[in-house]
Amino acid sequence: MNERQDIAVRDEQLNERKVQVPVVAPLVDIAENDQEILLYADMPGVDRKDISINIDNGRLSLSGLREVKPVGAVSWEEFGDIEYRRTFSVPQTIDVGAVHAELKDGVLLLHLPKSEAAKPRQIEIKTA
Amino acid sequence: MWTRMRDFDRMFQAMDVLQSRLNGLFQYYDRPRLPGAVWGLSESGPRANMYDTGDNIExxxxxxxxxREDLSIKLQGNYLEIKGERRADTPEGYTSHRRERGESTFTRSFTLxxxxxxxxxxxxxxxxxxxxxxxxxxxxKPKQILIS
Structure with a gap:
């Protein structure tokens, strides 16, 4: 057993320290009307530039990295560095090119507009 | 005869408790939580950090x-109270599919x-x-003491 472990140990020392940030799923609200789907995600403390939103092959993945920069001595800490990550399935009817996002008060709001073909249409009956 | 009936009642009560526990399980299932944090902490108010920089407490x-207008901060001696209210931000005319964030009011107090x-x-x-x-x-405030 011991011999085996020795073989697996690397000779070189890795100077790079891998920082493990805990990953949690942000709380979300999802609402829909005829025009679009809205997605609200709570991401307190995440900077705009640390958020990435990817839509690929019908999957929407959100990721936001928060860095809590402590000052002085820590008396207590209930929240720290964290990565908010969550993946959703996006229906085919979404116009991917028109998706836009805003960040306000630590809440990310995604607008997912429906494509023209998916919007409900009222069909008028013409008089013959 | 009556004691038998009571046994049955007790059994059904136990089943009800079990059922409510199982229902509760799914509520917490995909809730985010920090590793090591107590479940349901988010219900008791927002998470807070406190730092001491010597001259200041942060x-x-x-x-x-x-x-901003929904927050109120009160300070009395070394007792600090933060109250807040979170309102629903979903606009009118939308049907809701998922509601995890919800509306809430919270109070958190600290003894500094x-x-x-x-x-x-x-x-x-x-x-x-x-x-x-x-x-x-x-x-x-901390003071530097010089040795004479």
Whole structure:
């Protein structure tokens, strides 16, 4: 057993320290009307530039990295560095090119507009 | 005969408890939680950090989606109370598919470890984090003592 472990140990020392940030799923609200789907995600403390939103092959993945920069001595800490990550399935009817996002008060709001073909249409009956 | 009936009742009560527990399981299933944090902590108020920089005490609170005007901060001696209200931000005319964030009111209070100068408190709200910088009262500030 011991011999085996020795073989697996690397000779070189890795100077790079891998920082493990805990990953949690942000709380979300999802609402829909005829025009679009809205997605609200709570991401307190995440900077705009640390958020990435990817839509690929019908999957929407959100990721936001928060860095809590402590000052002085820590008396207590209930929240720290964290990565908010969550993946959703996006229906085919979404116009991917028109998706836009805003960040306000630590809440990310995604607008997912429906494509023209998916919007409900009222069909008028013409008089013959 | 009556004692038998009571046994049956007790059995059904136990089943009800089990059922409610199982229902509760799914409520917490995909809730985010910090490793090591107690379940249901988010219900008892927003998470807070406290730092001591010597001259100041800094408190940070996670308040996503809470507007500036919906927060109230009260300081009385070394007792600090932060109240807030979070309102629904879903506009009218939308049907809701998922509601995890919800509306809530919260209160969180702290007993500060040192006396603070109530006139010198700075509060900022940025990206859903409320930061309070409280200046310590003169006697509570650290002093450098020179050796003569």
């Amino acid at each position: 408190i940070r609170l996670e308040v996503p989606g809470v507007k 470890p040192a006396d603070v100068d109530a006139a010198k408190v700075e509060a900022t709200l940025r990206d859903g984090i409320l930061t309070l910088v409280l200046s310590k009262a003169e006697p509570a």
